Amino acid sequence: MHPLRNALQQALADQPELLKLAEDYERYYQLVHQATGIGVWDWRLDTGMILWDDPCWEMLGEAPSTQPLSYVDWQQRVHPEDLARVEPIVQQQLQSGQPFIIEFRFRHHQGHWLWVEGRGQVVEKSEDGSPLHMMGTHTNIHQRKQAELALVAQKEALAHSNQLLEEFAYAASHDLRQPLRMIHSYLQLLEKGLEGQLSDKNQQMLTFALSGADRLDSLINALLEYSRVGRKGPPNENYLLRESLEEALSFLAPDIERTQAQIDIVPGPWPHLNACRDEMTRLLMNLISNALKYTQPGQPPRVQIRLSTSEQDWVIEVCDQGIGIAEHNLDRVFRVFQRLHPASAYEGSGIGLAICRKIVERHGGKIQVSSEGENQGTCFKLTLPRHLDASRSG
Ligand code: ATP
Ligand code: MG
Numbered sequence: 001m002h003p004l005r006n007a008l009q010q011a012l013a014d015q016p017e018l019l020k021l022a023e024d025y026e027r028y029y030q031l032v033h034q035a036t037g038i039g040v041w042d043w044r045l046d047t048g049m050i051l052w053d054d055p056c057w058e059m060l061g062e063a064p065s066t067q068p069l070s071y072v073d074w075q076q077r078v079h080p081e082d083l084a085r086v087e088p089i090v091q092q093q094l095q096s097g098q099p100f101i102i103e104f105r106f107r108h109h110q111g112h113w114l115w116v117e118g119r120g121q122v123v124e125k126s127e128d129g130s131p132l133h134m135m136g137t138h139t140n141i142h143q144r145k146q147a148e149l150a151l152v153a154q155k156e157a158l159a160h161s162n163q164l165l166e167e168f169a170y171a172a173s174h175d176l177r178q179p180l181r182m183i184h185s186y187l188q189l190l191e192k193g194l195e196g197q198l199s200d201k202n203q204q205m206l207t208f209a210l211s212g213a214d215r216l217d218s219l220i221n222a223l224l225e226y227s228r229v230g231r232k233g234p235p236n237e238n239y240l241l242r243e244s245l246e247e248a249l250s251f252l253a254p255d256i257e258r259t260q261a262q263i264d265i266v267p268g269p270w271p272h273l274n275a276c277r278d279e280m281t282r283l284l285m286n287l288i289s290n291a292l293k294y295t296q297p298g299q300p301p302r303v304q305i306r307l308s309t310s311e312q313d314w315v316i317e318v319c320d321q322g323i324g325i326a327e328h329n330l331d332r333v334f335r336v337f338q339r340l341h342p343a344s345a346y347e348g349s350g351i352g353l354a355i356c357r358k359i360v361e362r363h364g365g366k367i368q369v370s371s372e373g374e375n376q377g378t379c380f381k382l383t384l385p386r387h388l389d390a391s392r393s394g
Contacts, residue, residue, distance in 0.1 A: 039138040041120075045094070046132055050074055059116070059140050061109030079105035079113055090120070094131045097122045103141065115145035170227040173220045180220065184213040219337070222351035226336060229279065229358045239277055241314075242270035245305065248285040255292050261301040263288075268307035271314050273388045279359040284318070286352040287380050291320035293346055294378070312386055313365070319379040325371040333369060356380075363388060 005026070012019040033039070039056030043049075049068035057064040060077070075083060082104035093100040099121035105113040120136025187210050198206065249256070249263065256263065273280070291303040299322075306317040325333065325340065332338045334357045339350040353367075360367045365384040371377065 037140055041136055041138060043120075043134045043136075044132070045134065056138050059138060060106055060114065077107050079107070081105075086118070093120070094122065094134070097125070097131065103145065106138075114140065115142045117141045166227055166231070169223060170231065173224040173227060176220050177217070177224070180213060180217055184210070184217065187213060218349055222349040223336070226351050226355050226358065229355055230276075230362045234276065234278060236274050236276050238272055238274050240270060241273045241275075241280060241316075244277060244280040245270075245284055247281045248288055251281075251285055252288055252292065255289065259292050259295070259301055261292050261303060264302075264304045266304065266306040269309075270307060271309075271386075271389050273314075273384070275363055275384075275388055276359075279362070283356050283359045283382070284316075286356050287318040290352060290380075291318060291322065291378070293348070294320070294341075295322040296375070309386070310383075313383040314386060314389070316382040316384070317379055318382075319377060321377040323378075324374045324376040325369065325378050326374055327371075330369055330371065334367065360384070 008022050009019065012022060033053070033055050037055055037059070039059055040053045041056055042051040044051075048071055050071065050073070051068050052065075054064040075087075078086060086102050086104050089100055089102055099119065101117065101119050103115060103117050106116050108114045117139045118136060119139075120134050122131040122133070123135045124131075124133035126132050187206065191206055191210065194206075245265070255261075288303060288305075292301045295301045302321045304317075304319045306319070308315045308317075329340050333340065334353045336354040337350040338354075339348060357367050360382055363384060364387070365382060367383075368381045370379050370381070
């Protein structure tokens, strides 16, 4: 019998109504315990005795006991790696009197380790303020913890395999360029050496081979650029994002002039960001250059650049009034080498938006596209988390 129950029975022996009330209360407490599986512990700091209720023992596959545990008994049941973490927290909370919540592993009777959430708080202090009595609970969190750990392991494995893939893409594109250049050079030499000697058909085949090699070179180059995003580039810096926009526009100045584009920048408070400046410039440049490119022939592009803010993000929109994108194609445009138009209509390698997405996601943001449909213009929306805001972090 639990010593507390024993003491209550003796104290209330001549007051049956109160004893009944105490028993009802105990039943209620047991029902709650059965339903939740939570165990309650009771630690007397003056005597060093720790009492566990039945669920505390049962959780560890042990027969319930009313025998108190010593502090050493408790230590021996806790996983050594966790003990080093748990003990200082408990000591600290004993001093401060604050409640604590800790996750740690207990040795199960069958030999394996069981994840438990321990909560506790000082419930009684001596006159000089030193803690006398602490109480708390044990909850079996093994399943949840296993799922959490599996998720962390999966995330790590995914990050590792992504890194390997990126390294592969980088190495492949880097190493493929050299032999390709050789093929290209020898084809050119062949063309020169055989000048005037080839039939029209053979000359045409050589021209096809040369332009194929050119195209392959630009694709490999695009892939190399894609895999370089975030790779040992310059570190993040604190700067005014508006400067990236100015830079992007100055790089695109010849195209803007040639197409007689009208660029409207809706005034707004541009943020100071902690970000990779080159990448941000490239991001805006890719979006604006698409807005200049994908218009009806002969129609001067009209581009609007807006900036707004929400509770959590900075939102930048680059919208055009160009050829638009059909709804069923919207989610294709961010994929590597996906183009909706043949190179004969609009030049490009289909990597620009994939690079944009990589840059935005690397900075913890999102990129979305919307269009009312063909010839209805297109709008790209970037959301960058406000925690990149350098002026906020000081
Ligand atoms: P590059 O790698 O030189 O940028 P690209 O422009 O073809 O080549 P992306 O920028 O990735 O490649 O764009 C992918 C495709 O999405 C484009 O080929 C085009 O079909 C479509 N697209 C992109 N931006 C727009 C836009 N503003 N309006 C209409 N279509 C667009
Ligand atoms: Mg592009």
